[in-house]
Amino acid sequence: MRKWSGGFQTHDMRPDVGVQCPRKSRGCTWKGDFRQIPFHENECMYGDAALLKELCRRMDQWEVMMQTREKDISLLKYNLNEVREALTEKQMEIDALTIEMNKM
Numbered sequence: 495m496r497k498w499s500g501g502f503q504t505h506d507m508r509p510d511v512g513v514q515c516p517r518k519s520r521g522c523t524w525k526g527d528f529r530q531i532p533f534h535e536n537e538c539m540y541g542d543a544a545l546l547k548e549l550c551r552r553m554d555q556w557e558v559m560m561q562t563r564e565k566d567i568s569l570l571k572y573n574l575n576e577v578r579e580a581l582t583e584k585q586m587e588i589d590a591l592t593i594e595m596n597k598m
Contacts, residue, residue: 517541 513531515522517540524534538544 515540 512525513528515524515534515538517538520540522538522540524538526534535541539548
């Protein structure tokens, strides 16, 4: 049994020999002939490049989501501050009216 440098084991090196992906242990179920190896390796979702690409895609999504959340939090803080100021003004009006009523 010969071992191909990419990790595939075959009984001989004929191009029509059936092989499995060397990332089978990671979950890849691909099977094909020896000639398809380079094509599969470029697109295997269990390969290191594909995993890194997926990780980067997810990180980009998280960054966008975090930026959106930060904007939402800033807007909520601004709105809360506005409400606090309005509450303070109303409390001052209540206090003034209470004082005025007590004078009567």
